[in-house]
Amino acid sequence: MTIYRYRIDIDDTLQFVSPEWVEFGRRNAAADLAPSAVLGRSLWEFITDYETRHLYRQLFAKVRTDGRPRMVPFRCDSPTCRRYMRLTVSRLDGGALELSSELLREEPRDPVALVAAETPRSDAFLRMCAWCKRVRVNHDWLEVEEAIAQLNLFAAPTLPQITHSLCSECHRRVIDELET
Numbered sequence: 001m002t003i004y005r006y007r008i009d010i011d012d013t014l015q016f017v018s019p020e021w022v023e024f025g026r027r028n029a030a031a032d033l034a035p036s037a038v039l040g041r042s043l044w045e046f047i048t049d050y051e052t053r054h055l056y057r058q059l060f061a062k063v064r065t066d067g068r069p070r071m072v073p074f075r076c077d078s079p080t081c082r083r084y085m086r087l088t089v090s091r092l093d094g095g096a097l098e099l100s101s102e103l104l105r106e107e108p109r110d111p112v113a114l115v116a117a118e119t120p121r122s123d124a125f126l127r128m129c130a131w132c133k134r135v136r137v138n139h140d141w142l143e144v145e146e147a148i149a150q151l152n153l154f155a156a157p158t159l160p161q162i163t164h165s166l167c168s169e170c171h172r173r174v175i176d177e178l179e180t
Helices: 019-027 050-066 144-151 168-178
Strands: 003-008 014-017 070-075 081-091 097-108 121-129 135-137 140-142 159-165
Touching: 003 019, 050 070, 050 081, 050 097, 050 159, 050 168, 070 168, 121 144, 135 144, 140 144
Parallel strands: 121 159
Antiparallel strands: 003 014, 003 097, 070 081, 081 097, 121 135, 135 140
């Protein structure tokens, strides 16, 4: 079982990333997440959508207030696999927090260009849940492959950009964890 850890101080500034976290970034073409590029920076520079920021802030406040670690499931997919993970947020001295992401299982899949960073993009946007990686299509949240088929994205000359949000199911799951 692999665990990826990082720590933030009371001001939510990144203070530490584990060797496993660094290796995960390297293996997933995320050189921009090297320690020299992230340490000393605010975590909020890396979480851009309002809903996800708000939920993380609530999670952090709860852990800092009552000291109980909180665990929530999430996905961290790549173009060729689905990664099911669990995030644990734990309080450290001085209001710092440690965030540990545990890889629970991986499922290989055929490559999905929609989630590949190097894919050329149009000016259009698709909303993807930051936690479960499903895509919003009308009023439904679908797995990426289903969304591609339903939206007929293979026929498009370029794929849309991805913007992140939260589906109601993931939002409810995190709120439930906060209320325990």
